Amino acid sequence: MFNNEPHIRSAFDHDLEGVQAMVMKMGGLVETAMLDAAQALDTRDEELAQRVRQGDKVIDALEEQIHTECARLIALRSPTATDLRTVLTVMRMAANLERCGDYAKNLAKRGTILAQMSPIEGATGSIRRMTKVVVLMLKDALDAYIARDPELASDVRQRDREVDQMYNALFREFLTHMLEDARNITACMHLHFIAKNIERVGDHATGIAEQVIYLVQGKLPEDDRPKDSGITALSAASVSGS
Numbered sequence: 001m002f003n004n005e006p007h008i009r010s011a012f013d014h015d016l017e018g019v020q021a022m023v024m025k026m027g028g029l030v031e032t033a034m035l036d037a038a039q040a041l042d043t044r045d046e047e048l049a050q051r052v053r054q055g056d057k058v059i060d061a062l063e064e065q066i067h068t069e070c071a072r073l074i075a076l077r078s079p080t081a082t083d084l085r086t087v088l089t090v091m092r093m094a095a096n097l098e099r100c101g102d103y104a105k106n107l108a109k110r111g112t113i114l115a116q117m118s119p120i121e122g123a124t125g126s127i128r129r130m131t132k133v134v135v136l137m138l139k140d141a142l143d144a145y146i147a148r149d150p151e152l153a154s155d156v157r158q159r160d161r162e163v164d165q166m167y168n169a170l171f172r173e174f175l176t177h178m179l180e181d182a183r184n185i186t187a188c189m190h191l192h193f194i195a196k197n198i199e200r201v202g203d204h205a206t207g208i209a210e211q212v213i214y215l216v217q218g219k220l221p222e223d224d225r226p227k228d229s230g231i232t233a234l235s236a237a238s239v240s241g242s
Contacts, residue, residue, distance in 0.1 A: 011077065012073070012077045012079060012083060015069070015072075015073050015077065016086065016087070016090075018069065019066055019069045019070060019073070019087075019090055020090065020146075022062055022065060022066050022069070022094075023066060023090055023093055023094055023097070023142075023145075024142060024146070025062065026059060026062040026063065026066070026094060026097045026098075026101075027097055027138065029059050029062070030059060030104065031135045031139060033052050033055055033056070033059070033101060033104035033108075034100070034103075034104045034107070034131055034134065034135050034138075034201065035131060035132070035135055036048055036051070036052050036108075037049065037052045037104045037107040037108040037111060037131075038107065038124075038127055038128040038131035038132075038198075039128065040052065040108060040111050040112075041107065041108075041110075041111035041124050041194070042124040042127070042128050044114075044119075045115075046112050046115050049108040049109075049115075050112070052105060052107075052108035053105050053108045053109060056101050056102065056104070059097070059098060059101035060098060060101065062094075063094045063095065063097065063098040066090065066091065066094040067091055070087050070088075070090060070091050073087055074087060085214075085215060085218075089212075089214065089215045092207075092208075092211050093142075093145065093208050093211055096204040096207050096211075097204075097208075099200075100138065100201045103197040103198070103200055104201075106193075106194075106197050107198070110190045110191075110193060110194050111194070113190055114190050114191070117186065117187045117190075118183075118187065119187075120174075120177055120184060120188060122173075123170075123173070123174070123188075124191075126166075126169075126170055126173070127170070127191065127194060127195060129166075130163065130166045130167070130170070130195065130199075131198055133159075133162060133163060133166065133202075134163055134198055134199075134201045134202045134205060137156050137160070137205040137206070137209075138201065138204075138208070140155070140156050140209075141153065141205045141206075141209040142208065144209060144212045145208070145211075145212045145215070148212070148215070148216050149212070149216075150212060150213050150216045150217055153209040153210070153212035153213050153216075154209070154213065154221075156205060156206060156208075156209035157206050157209045157210060157213075157221065157225065157226065158226055159202075160202050160203065160205075160206045160225060160226055160227070163198075163199055163202035164199065164202075164227055167195050167196070167198070167199040170191075170192075170195045171192060171195065174188040174189075174191055174192050174195075175188075206225060
């Protein structure tokens with residue numbers, strides 16, 4: 001009797017490769033959006049900020065396409081337990097990346113507002129440095145997925161503490177500026193929300209890294225996420241803004 005299993009296996013792998021390519025494209029767009037939004041903030045480039053905001057539609061469309069393709073894969077290919085875990089991991093990664101795209105858009109929106117205000121000395125350069133750290137985490141998390149490398153994923157997870165420390169330092173810096181001069185309050189509040197958005201992107205990069213660990217090892221890390229204990233009650237309770 002003819003065995004159709006190799007054909008089904010080949011079809012599943014081919015379809016999965018297509019979906020993975022879309023996830024990597026989505027990741028690249030998010031990385032670029034984050035860096036461009038931080039650059040637009042630093043250089044007060046409103047045109048670049050507007051391009052970031054418009055580009056979020058492409059990221060959203062990719063996530064929708066990925067979810068549609070994953071649903072089709074599950075319906076048509078009847079994946080095994082291991083393959084199903086891979087498909088679910090891809091869907092969760094896409095959801096994380098979509099949220100990161102939203103944070104990049106929010107950063108660009110607030111950057112446009114800040115371009116009309118007096119600058120806060122040194123703030124935008126610090127924001128840009130923090131963004132580069134987070135974008136590298138995101139890139140490494142995606143590389144860990146492609147390589148099925150749980151050690152690289154664990155390293156990304158550990159680096160989330162560094163992002164928390166950078167966020168806490170910025171929070172204290174903004175608070176100092178606000179206390180020194182009430183005229184700085186509005187700009188510093190916008191900058192604080194931007195820093196919080198970037199910190200949340202670090203959380204989503206960590207979430208992708210944890211999904212890689214789950215995919216390779218069959219379970220999520222049992223220990224709590226590494227976090228910096230210096231987060232104040234006010235900053236921890238702050239919302240991401242829109």
